[in-house]
């Protein structure tokens with residue numbers, strides 16, 4: 003019966019619970035439909051209860067689903083249907099996770115079994131769930147407590163239902179004994195009583211449902227109030243002290259940051275203002291501003307580092323605060339559980355004791371009933387068994403109580419440890435806080451210091467800026483009148499600019515007229531200057547000509563070569579030649595006790611250098627640039643130094659190279675006004691044959707012809723002319739000439755002394771300004787050595803060479819004599835040499851004969867001959883016959899040389915018997931035809947013998 007009643011009660015309980023759950027689900031769904039996740043949680047829980055009721059199905063939930071709002075819709079009670087499972091779990095010592103715990107908490111409707119959980123419990127549940135993940139030990143502990151609680155609640159429910167059944171049963175038994183004493187009737191009564199009881203229970207259950215609903219609503223309201231209250235308290239009280247401290251620090255930090263930022267901004271603004279005010283590069287404040295900027299940037303870097311450090315410390319503090327908070331929550335939870343456990347244990351103990359006392363009462367009643375009925379005996383025995391079971395349960399409960407006490411001790415110990423840990427953490431937090439405060443203090447001091455420094459600097463800067471500003475204002479005040487003046491000027495200029503195009507046009511036309519006028523003036527001035535220049539040039543030329551004329555168009559120099567070392571060893575040059583220390587134109591020659599005096603234009607002693615010789619020659623060379631024809635030739639016996647004087651040696655060049663260098667120098671100096679070109683030709687006359695030494699085939703003979711252009715000039719057809727532009731070109735030309743001369747003759751030395759070598763330099767110039775052009779020619783001649791045939795005893799080809807040489811030299815002497823005596827006829831055609839040099843020996847040409855003398859006594863006779871020849875040439879008195887009277891031979895005769903004149907004017911073989919009558923004794927008016935060689939020779943000899951005679955015909 004008891005079992006039947008229990009089953010009925012349980013089925014009713016299950017039915018009511020399901021109905022409540024359905025109703026609650028309807029409300030919960032309505033509530034959680036908006037909450038999404040909560041609705042899902044409710045559905046999951048329902049499915050679990052309706053589907054697999056007998057198994058523990060873990061459902062994972064997030065901590066968000068455990069919020070009070072969500073938990074409100076799914077109020078937690080102990081599900082009695084899970085009791086066997088819990089027991090089984092307990093027996094198997096299986097651990098439950100948070101989801102299993104959540105699953106085991108389901109709806110309930112019994113007053114006694116209903117475990118009302120306030121909102122604070124729900125809120126703590128989230129922390130409980132969070133604590134599960136902290137440590138396994140804590141989790142296990144909480145699971146054990148949950149098991150205890152579930153077991154305890156299940157047993158309470160069982161006991162309550164059981165007690166209710168017993169009471170009803172006993173009440174039924176009483177009624178039965180009063181109305182129907184028989185056992186059968188008792189049974190029927192019991193059944194009737196069961197039906198009444200069912201009706202009663204139905205009504206009672208309905209009331210219970212209504213009460214429960216009312217209670218649920220009240221609890222909802224209460225929970226809502228609690229939640230609001232908690233929120234309000236939290237907002238009022240704020241967080242814990244640590245949180246408050248942290249918050250305060252954060253606020254302080256923010257404030258400091260803002261302050262620092264504002265200080266920086268103000269400082270930058272001040273600096274920028276100072277920099278803008280003092281924008282000039284030379285302002286000394288600019289450097290200070292730069293320094294301040296650098297310092298501020300350095301402090302910014304340091305501030306950033308401090309901020310980072312502060313953030314790290316804040317983070318650390320926050321972490322520790324969280325940890326401390328978690329520990330505090332853990333401690334609170336532990337305390338709360340401990341109190342709950344104590345409370346439950348106490349209640350259960352009381353209940354057990356009450357139950358025990360009730361059991362004792364029941365036992366006494368049972369014994370009384372047993373005495374009346376066997377059935378009662380059976381019931382009594384059952385009750386005794388039940389009592390035994392309860393006794394056992396009581397023992398188990400006591401055992402559990404002891405275990406719980408042990409657990410309580412453990413919890414207290416854990417609590418103490420946690421407190422110690424909290425104290426440690428608090429100390430650490432305090433230290434960190436102290437450090438932070440010190441750092442914040444330092445930072446603040448640093449910040450204040452920087453701000454003060456910056457402020458002081460900014461103040462000084464501002465002061466300076468203000469001063470500058472005052473100065474600028476003063477300047478502005480002083481500038482205002484100037485500005486007014488400038489404004490008026492500007493307006494005036496504006497008007498002028500507006501009028502500018504017309505003015506410009508007018509000015510341009512005026513300028514054009516002026517320019518035209520100036521150009522005309524300049525042009526006329528130029529014409530005048532050109533005219534004057536030409537006149538001056540002509541004057542200069544006339545002066546030069548007059549000077550040369552005064553000096554003589556034909557000048558005779560004498561150079562005595564030094565005695566070489568070998569010659570000094572072999573012969574004594576002694577006193578044969580001597581010089582006048584007062585007059586450099588006198589040379590004394592003692593021969594056989596007689597002293598012969600020779601007066602020339604210039605005498606160069608052996609010690610005279612090439613440079614000294616050239617200095618006397620260079621005026622003639624420069625005449626060539628002015629358009630004069632110049633002829634310089636060296637005359638003398640073999641070995642007297644002709645080649646040395648004309649060509650020189652590489653380390654000491656002679657007249658040829660120096661003349662060309664001088665020409666280049668002069669031409670370069672006049673390059674601004676004149677455009678000159680210099681051409682060079684080299685020819686050789688050997689045995690009256692003309693050869694071009696700059697040709698590829700130098701053996702080819704050349705001819706001399708009259709220029710077909712009608713100028714009356716002679717020219718050599720096919721003669722090579724090389725334009726030289728530098729001294730290097732000259733060297734190349736000389737090398738080529740020497741090479742060809744060597745190619746033409748097998749015995750160079752011998753041949754070279756037996757031929758005349760001519761270097762012909764033509765200087766053509768045109769004046770860039772005037773357009774006038776000039777052309778001058780410089781003939782530099784290295785004559786062959788004169789030789790006395792009788793003395794040398796030459797024969798054959800040697801004799802022919804000597805005859806040719808003497809003939810040409812004699813012809814040269816005749817030409818020079820004719821020129822100096824201004825004879826109307828000059829026998830140029832008597833030899834190839836004179837014919838070639840005709841242009842350079844006639845007209846305004848200037849001629850220089852360099853007579854080379856050997857100082858050796860063995861060459862005395864040749865030296866005397868040469869000197870006599872030079873003396874004779876020089877001593878011819880200048881004629882007053884005008885140049886117009888002097889006509890070249892070819893101007894009156896044919897262009898080709900006539901042998902008649904050669905024969906007529908040809909001198910004797912040796913230069914010594916030069917026809918004196920032709921050369922000097924006849925005078926300028928005497929014709930060559932009237933001269934008698936014998937008389938002139940005698941006269942000359944007599945004059946020469948005395949050494950005093952000067953021909954002054």
Ligand SMILES: Nc1ncnc2c1ncn2[C@@H]1O[C@H](COP(=O)(O)OP(=O)(O)OP(=O)(O)O)[C@@H](O)[C@H]1O
Nearest residue numbers: 563564639640641642643644645646754755786787
């Ligand atoms: N002024 C001088 N100073 C030094 N040495 C000289 C001088 N004059 C001539 N000599 C030397 O005398 C020698 C003969 O001179 P050079 O050959 O010039 O005579 P030359 O008259 O040209 O003979 P040739 O008619 O046979 O050609 C050379 O060795 C030369 O170096």
